Amino acid sequence: MIPLNENTWYAFSSMNRPSLLVSACLFGNTCRYNESCVAFKDSLWIEKQYTLIKVCPEQLGGLPTPRNPAEILTSRVVDAQGNDLTEAFVLGAERALAVARASGCTTALLMDRSPSCGYHQIYDGTFSGTLIEGSGIFAQLLKKNGFTIYTPTTVTALLSDMHVPGSEPL
Numbered sequence: 673m674i675p676l677n678e679n680t681w682y683a684f685s686s687m688n689r690p691s692l693l694v695s696a697c698l699f700g701n702t703c704r705y706n707e708s709c710v711a712f713k714d715s716l717w718i719e720k721q722y723t724l725i726k727v728c729p730e731q732l733g734g735l736p737t738p739r740n741p742a743e744i745l746t747s748r749v750v751d752a753q754g755n756d757l758t759e760a761f762v763l764g765a766e767r768a769l770a771v772a773r774a775s776g777c778t779t780a781l782l783m784d785r786s787p788s789c790g791y792h793q794i795y796d797g798t799f800s801g802t803l804i805e806g807s808g809i810f811a812q813l814l815k816k817n818g819f820t821i822y823t824p825t826t827v828t829a830l831l832s833d834m835h836v837p838g839s840e841p842l
């Protein structure tokens with residue numbers, strides 16, 4: 673019989689938490705293009721509710737960190753020097769999707785405005801800080817595969833929808 677103590681309980685309750693696919697840079701991984709992570713004020717309560725499956729599609733696609741900033745321009749991903757990075761972004765998105773599937777995730781919390789993880793809003797490809805409607809390569813792939821996607825902007829809906837798998841964010 674397994675003796676019950678605080679650690680046993682933690683392991684058991686952690687196993688019972690639903691899996692949530694997340695952009696790794698929202699939870700402390702310094703994987704952004706400039707080797708930073710994001711100061712995300714809601715990270716603590718989310719970590720308590722979910723088993724986090726952290727992915728960085730750009731790193732999974734073989735891109736180095738740090739790297740040049742990149743944006744989507746007419747369906748290609750280009751960096752600020754004009755290099756076409758589309759292949760690496762697509763490969764990374766596919767690899768990250770495979771991780772998500774292997775972990776049983778159906779819901780994702782993705783970083784805003786990224787050419788990989790951005791959902792509903794991204795930069796326009798001119799490196800001028802101009803935002804347009806659209807999603808990053810990874811977010812597009814997740815959506816195509818039926819994932820429910822939240823971002824830091826819609827994260828409060830994740831709390832209210834937490835027990836309703838497949839429900840749409842606000």
Ligand code: SF4
Pocket residue numbers: 695696697698703704705727728729730731783786788789790
């Ligand atoms: S690809 Fe996604 S996880 Fe990786 S740094 Fe960019 S926003 Fe964060």
